Amino acid sequence: MISVSPFLFVQMANFILLIFILNAILYKPVRNILIERRKKIQGAQEAIEGAKQSADEAGQAFKTKMGDAKMKGHQEKEALKQAGQEEEKRLLDEINQKAQAELETVLAQIAKDAESARGKLKGEIEGFSAAIAEKILGRAVS
Secondary structure (H helix, E strand, O other), X not given: OOXXXXXXXXXXXXXXXXXXXXXXXXXXXXXXXXXXXXXXXXXXXXXXXXXXXXXXXXXXXXXXXXXXXXXXXXXXXXXXXXXXXXXXXHHHHHHHHHHHHHHHHHHHHHHHHHHHHHHHHHHXXXXXXXXXXXXXXXXXXX
16 A cells, blocks of 8 residues: 655745745745736836827927917018018109109190290291302392
């Protein structure tokens, strides 16, 4: 028959005692360190996700502000362009009015000078006609 050795119970007690000692000294501290490490890694990952989300939000806000700034700049550019065109039109109209007034003055002066010249020529026409007739006829005409 098979007999059980009394040393078997001693070895079993030794094994159970060794398990309790190793658990208290080695396994629990290592397990606690691993748990703490996992918590730190998880916290770091959450912080990274939060930072990524904040960066994405900041980037989106930046893009929005840049778009708004570009639109505002374009509107201001168009407003300045429109104001410049209106100023140009006003100046051209003013110059055209001045030129028209000067043209009218010059035309009036020319008409006045022409009338004056006609008046002088009408007065001298008899003298010119007599001189021409004398030259053509070769004698004095009275």
